[in-house]
Amino acid sequence: MPFSHMFGQWRSACTAAVALAIGLGLAQTASAQDSGSFTITGTVEGYCELLMDVPNQTVDLTTTAQQALGSVTYRCSYPGGFTRTISSTNSGVMVGPDEGSITWELAHSGSNGVGFPPTQLTQPLIDSFNGSPPFAEGVTGTLSFTAPEDNSGAPPGNYSDTVTIEITVR
Numbered sequence: 395m396p397f398s399h400m401f402g403q404w405r406s407a408c409t410a411a412v413a414l415a416i417g418l419g420l421a422q423t424a425s426a427q428d429s430g431s432f433t434i435t436g437t438v439e440g441y442c443e444l445l446m447d448v449p450n451q452t453v454d455l456t457t458t459a460q461q462a463l464g465s466v467t468y469r470c471s472y473p474g475g476f477t478r479t480i481s482s483t484n485s486g487v488m489v490g491p492d493e494g495s496i497t498w499e500l501a502h503s504g505s506n507g508v509g510f511p512p513t514q515l516t517q518p519l520i521d522s523f524n525g526s527p528p529f530a531e532g533v534t535g536t537l538s539f540t541a542p543e544d545n546s547g548a549p550p551g552n553y554s555d556t557v558t559i560e561i562t563v564r
Contacts, residue, residue, distance in 0.1 A: 440471050440472050440563075441469060441470065441471050442469070442470035442471070442472055442476050442561055442562075442563045443469050443470070443561075444466065444467070444468060444469075444559060444560075444561050445466070445467040445469065445532070446464070446465075446466050446467075446559065447464045447465045447466070447467075448463050448464030448465070448466065448537055449464060451463050451464075451539070453539050453541070454541075455488070455496055455541050455545045455548070455553060456541075456544055456545060456546040457541065457544070458540065458541060458542060458543065458544060459540075460501060460512070460538045460539070460540045461538060461539045461540070462536055462537075462538050463536075463537040463538060463539050464536070464537055465534055465535065465536050465537070466502070466504075466508075466534065466535055466536075466537060466559060467532045467533065467534040468508060468523070468529060468532065468533050468534075468561060469529065469530070469531070469532040469533075470523075470525065470529045470530065470561065470563070471525070471529075471530045472525050472563050472564070473525040474524075474525055474563065474564040475522065475523045475524040475525040475526075475529065475564050476522070476523055476525075476529075476561045476562060476563055476564055477520060477521070477522045477523075477561065477562045477564055478508075478520070478521050478522075478523065478559065478560070478561050479518050479519070479520050479558075479559070479560045479561075479562070480500070480502075480515065480518065480519045480557065480558070480559050480560075481515060481517075481518040481519070481557070481558050481560075482500075482515035482555050482556070482557055482558075483555055483556040483557075483558075484555045484556075485514075485515065485516045485517070486498060486499070486500075486514035486515040486516050486555070487555060488553035488554055488555045489553060489554065489555065490548065490549060490551045490552060490553035490554075491549055491550070491551035491552070492549040492551070494548050494549040494551065494553065495553075496541060496545045496548055496553050497514055497541075497542060497543075498514070498539060498540065498541050498542070498555065499512035499513055499514050499539070499540045499541075499542055500512070500513060500514075500515060500537060500538070500539065500540075500557065501513070501537070501538040501539075501540065502535050502536070502537055502538075503535045503536045503538070504533060504534060504535020504536070505528070505533060505535075506523070506526070506528050506529065506533045507521070507523060508521075508523070508533055508535045509535055512538075512540045512542075514542075515557070522564060
């Protein structure tokens with residue numbers, strides 16, 4: 395067999411071996427770079443709630459002393475916070491018999507801005523609160539009633555008003 399023919403066969407065999415080696419190397423490289431992925435999802439539900447421990451109350455209308463009514467806790471996890479509206483059905487007036495009426499005031503203690511001094515609710519009291527960790531955990535305050543004057547001369551009988559506290563997510 396002539397040398398050039400042997401060299402040609404040897405060269406073809408080497409070329410095939412190199413091609414096989416490259417092919418195997420690529421296959422190994424490709425499997426070493428394999429990957430997979432997945433997505434994890436979850437949900438955190440927001441909440442904004444008002445917890446009231448304020449039973450219906452009978453107050454002494456003949457004293458000007460502040461009288462505790464109960465507690466209110468505001469819990470809200472929304473970053474934008476909430477708006478609180480406190481209103482009185484009779485605009486801060488207790489209505490009684492014989493067209494009798496007695497003005498009264500509501501006070502609210504508490505941190506993070508929820509408190510306010512004795513105020514007659516002649517119109518709704520509206521405040522906005524930013525979201526914060528204390529509100530997410532719950533901020534509590536105490537409500538108090540005050541009759542700004544002695545009403546012992548008012549017509550005898552029962553007097554009443556209704557207070558509503560509402561919170562709305564902002």
